[in-house]
Amino acid sequence: MSVAAEGRYRWHNSTDPRLVRLHHAVDTLTTLRPRVTVSYPEDGTLTVAYAGLDAGLDHVLPFLEQRRGPTALREERRTTWARLAAHGVPEADLLAVGCPAGRTFRPPARQPTVVAPFRIGLVVPLDTDRTAVPARLSRKSRQQYQREQRTLDRTLEVGTTRVDFAFFYDRMHRPTMLRRHGAATRSVPRETAWQSLFRHGVLFFLRERGERVAGMLCRLEPGTLVLRLAGVLDGSAERYRSGTYIALYIAILEWAQREGLRRVDLSGAEPFLSKGIVQFKRKLHPHVASPATHFTGKRLWLWVRRDTPAVRDFLVANPVLAQERGGLRATYFHDSHRAPRTDLRWETSGVVGATRVDLDDFLTGVPCAVSRAGSTSPGTSGWSGRPSRP
Known part of the structure; x- marks a missing residue:
């Protein structure tokens, strides 16, 4: 039992490059026909769907459901990457796609899409200064x-x-x-x-x-x-x-500092600033990046399929840590009736800055399932609505 348990742990958590490459190869094979899970809400307002890496059924989809509200029903099916990119999931207002390392998901041009790391890791580097750990807290918290x-x-x-x-x-x-x-x-x-x-x-x-x-x-x-x-x-x-x-x-x-360790890994989370554990651990000012485990190189694509008040509410309430070449960027959505959730702070190592995105601009051309309550004419933020690049 101990050998099997240790093997399972290392398979999911090891940073050994050989195991990471093997995990990536298995991911590629097991997602040749990606599984799609559609989650219908009890109140009928926001239908979300997840497709791709099975790990998203343990991490991404439960987070989306928790932030959306109670789930009435889940439905599953298999599809192809080409069909998924061309047609999405017709029932879903918001589609999240977990991509293996090396795969790029590209929906039709100008469809509103955000790319984030599939998962983020939060690591606190340590040094020899014994006062450095409490100093990570704000003055009031300290x-x-x-x-x-x-x-x-x-x-x-x-x-x-x-x-x-x-x-x-x-x-x-x-x-x-x-x-x-x-x-x-x-x-x-x-x-x-x-x-x-x-x-x-x-x-x-x-x-x-x-x-x-x-x-x-x-x-x-x-x-x-x-x-x-x-x-x-x-x-x-x-x-x-x-x-x-x-x-x-x-x-x-x-304790870790006294023992001469170089870092403390606070573990990971979904790439959203509204995740409670992200806001809590941010108080310790960790470095935030894609984990060095098999999650490295994996991406989460968020594709908005319909423009509804519930979709807008969700995007505003859940700022995304979008992927950029130089690090991560906090993305705050807003419109004339919905202020950006800047109370959800982003400032920590690995997050290079923040961007505010006007939803009237971002969602230009997206079908409206119902009347866009609270929307106005397109803004002038300069956000193109084209897929972000990983």
Whole structure:
């Protein structure tokens, strides 16, 4: 079991170039006839579809559904890349396409499309300056962190036994995932977490006034600590929202620095600024880029198929980290009735800047399924609506 679990972990998470190339070859073969999944909403407002890499069914489509609203029905079918590029998915208002490395998805000319990395990774580089880790926080957050360190008598503990592992997995990780994600909860199976993470990594507990209140299970790689599973005691919503969670991250970063590690990998997320974990981890000012695992080189194409109020609401509410040659660029959509969501911040290493895109310009020529509530004449932002280049 341990050999199989370790093999599965490395297949999905290794940065070994040989395994990455092999994974890419398998992706190319398994997507010769891409699977299409159409997700219909309960309220009938916004139908989204996903096609391409199967990994998107675990990452991309659940995110789109969560941001869209409750799902009434999913339908699946197979198609070809040529048919998909020519006709899209007729039922869908918004189509997301996950492309293997080396494949370019090109819908008809001038169709409104945005290209993003399939997944982003967030990594904190470390140096020898012991004050550098807390300095990553804003002044206000740093003052709160230092104050609570004293008043709550916080300490970091390393768990070493199977009992420690069971306490973390059953009392912290699983309850937290269930509270946050409910039926959509995805996690590492218990045996895999034991074999591939605990036995090859470090289990941390944060104590407040002597009580274990939060934990993190990490994997150790050469020069790198990879944060994988986390949780707070009994999934407490109050602890999750409080300074406890950020204090755990800071304490682990300081531990990694003392141990002489070069970086801490905060793990990955979908390429949207509205992703809660992206906004939370951005506080630590990580470097953001496509992960060095098999996700490297993979792209996510977002193709708007119809112009409706629900589509506009979705695009405005979920700014995209679009792919550019020099890095990532935050893309904020807006129109005369919908202000850009600039409260969702982008400033961190690897994100080279931000662009505001007028939807009246971006969606020029897109069929309107219903009257465009709140739209005006085309703007003058200069956005062409042509497919972005990866």
